[in-house]
Amino acid sequence: MIPEREGDSLVELLDRLLNKGLVLNADVLISVGGIPLIGLSLRLLAAGIETMLEYGLFEQFDKDTRAWELEHRINKPVLMSEEEVMLRFYGSYSHNQSKTWNYCFIYLTNRRIFGWNKSINKILYEVSLKNILEITVITNIHEEKEREEICIKTNDDNFLYVHSQNINEIYCKLIKEVHCI
Amino acid sequence: MKEITQESCLYLYSIVNTAAEQNLGPIGINDNSVYTIVYRDIAAAVHFSETKPKAAKDEQQAKEWIFSHNYAIDKLTEKFNTILPFSFGCVAQGNDETIRSWMQKNYDSFKSELERLSDTAEYLVQIFYDPKVLAEKVLKENPDLQALNAKIDGGSKGKNYILKKQFDVRRDHAIMNELSKLGTEFGNAIYENTMEMIHEEKSFHVPEKYKGKKSVITLSCLVSNRSVENLGHVLDQINQREGFTVRFTGPWAPFSFVDLKRDFQT
Numbered sequence: 001m002i003p004e005r006e007g008d009s010l011v012e013l014l015d016r017l018l019n020k021g022l023v024l025n026a027d028v029l030i031s032v033g034g035i036p037l038i039g040l041s042l043r044l045l046a047a048g049i050e051t052m053l054e055y056g057l058f059e060q061f062d063k064d065t066r067a068w069e070l071e072h073r074i075n076k077p078v079l080m081s082e083e084e085v086m087l088r089f090y091g092s093y094s095h096n097q098s099k100t101w102n103y104c105f106i107y108l109t110n111r112r113i114f115g116w117n118k119s120i121n122k123i124l125y126e127v128s129l130k131n132i133l134e135i136t137v138i139t140n141i142h143e144e145k146e147r148e149e150i151c152i153k154t155n156d157d158n159f160l161y162v163h164s165q166n167i168n169e170i171y172c173k174l175i176k177e178v179h180c181i
Numbered sequence: 182m183k184e185i186t187q188e189s190c191l192y193l194y195s196i197v198n199t200a201a202e203q204n205l206g207p208i209g210i211n212d213n214s215v216y217t218i219v220y221r222d223i224a225a226a227v228h229f230s231e232t233k234p235k236a237a238k239d240e241q242q243a244k245e246w247i248f249s250h251n252y253a254i255d256k257l258t259e260k261f262n263t264i265l266p267f268s269f270g271c272v273a274q275g276n277d278e279t280i281r282s283w284m285q286k287n288y289d290s291f292k293s294e295l296e297r298l299s300d301t302a303e304y305l306v307q308i309f310y311d312p313k314v315l316a317e318k319v320l321k322e323n324p325d326l327q328a329l330n331a332k333i334d335g336g337s338k339g340k341n342y343i344l345k346k347q348f349d350v351r352r353d354h355a356i357m358n359e360l361s362k363l364g365t366e367f368g369n370a371i372y373e374n375t376m377e378m379i380h381e382e383k384s385f386h387v388p389e390k391y392k393g394k395k396s397v398i399t400l401s402c403l404v405s406n407r408s409v410e411n412l413g414h415v416l417d418q419i420n421q422r423e424g425f426t427v428r429f430t431g432p433w434a435p436f437s438f439v440d441l442k443r444d445f446q447t
Contacts, residue, residue: 001413001414001416001417001420001427001429002413002429003304003409003413003429003430003431003432004429004430005430005431005432012430013247013248013251014247016433016436016437017247017250017251017268017269017436018268018269018270020268020436020437021266021267021268021269021434021436021439022193022195022196022265022266022267022268022271022439096312096395098395098396099357099361100382138350157312159353
């Protein structure tokens with residue numbers, strides 16, 4: 001196989017350009033569709049920053065960045081019309097057989113269940129309640145320990161696994177909402 | 182002559198190997214000219230702005246900036262071969278002298294990182310599988326599953342439902358085991374041809390043509406230029422296995438592998 005750059009897509013570039021590479025602590029204040037991109041450069045070079053501050057490079061930027069961030073901080077995801085949040089909890093989710101668990105705020109509404117990343121204001125996944133075929137509590141091994149997870153089967157044969165504390169409360173509320181649909 | 186003001190700042194693209202001050206033309210964001218600020222035999226590639234950057238006015242502009250940043254990185258890689266790319270949006274307030282003294286202080290880290298990464302590039306390897314093909318494969322290879330499958334349809338409606346459920350759970354577990362076995366096997370074969378490898382926990386963007394397939398593993402690989410062909414060969418073999426598809430992109434500047442945390446001068 002020969003490696004290709006198949007017309008770089010924006011998403012692909014964002015993965016690389018925002019989350020990787022050398023970073024300084026003050027980012028240009030830009031916004032993609034209202035989403036603040038500041039704060040995304042997570043790999044801060046702690047030592048490097050101090051150097052930069054020592055040279056007086058960033059003080060003003062740093063202040064401005066924080067002010068801007070406070071002003072634009074987003075505290076909740078955008079809901080659909082007539083959508084109501086029934087339960088909100090912090091937990092993790094995994095798709096199908098993927099071994100990766102991603103942590104985020106998980107919302108159960110009267111329409112859907114979704115994961116939301118606050119820092120980038122992005123819906124990471126969503127499942128419409130009307131597409132749910134089956135909900136079960138299963139016992140799984142995670143990091144060599146048994147634990148309960150909620151397994152949600154959807155009508156496209158996909159599985160969504162959700163884990164958090166209070167699995168039973170989440171399970172009951174989820175069942176109730178699905179029945180209401 | 183550049184007007185140096187309190188507001189003036191430099192947008193950073195990369196650290197490169199060069200001892201020559203040069204203007205690389207209007208390859209930067211908003212068509213700004215990118216030029217090098219040299220300290221000894223290394224340089225920072227930057228563009229100068231009289232005023233500090235403002236938020237993008239709309240999504241379109243933000244996108245253009247991202248593409249421009251990437252374009253400049255590609256152009257710089259083309260010209261200087263090995264570069265240390267900056268993440269999007271790194272801006273330093275000050276002038277050429279500020280950057281130069283910062284490079285002076287961190288010269289050793291920059292230089293050794295440039296040497297470590299010379300004659301290498303970053304590649305992204307994504308391996309996908311077709312869930313249907315894999316489900317058939319595990320069923321074919323697993324007599325217990327076959328036996329369970331045969332029992333379904335034999336009993337009452339309620340019993341069938343339970344059997345079907347049991348079958349689904351066991352089949353999914355078998356698929357999970359198979360994937361984890363293959364993931365390790367693929368990972369090892371790829372690893373032999375790389376200098377460094379990062380397992381991307383967060384799944385990368387999946388292009389439209391791979392939709393419907395599921396991801397086995399996503400790896401960012403630092404590959405020496407002489408190993409790229411071998412790696413391509415290994416990936417070919419994986420790509421030919423039934424149900425598997427490989428996506429191989431690159432070369433990219435070593436975004437995932439620049440690491441100055443270790444010995445950054447304070």
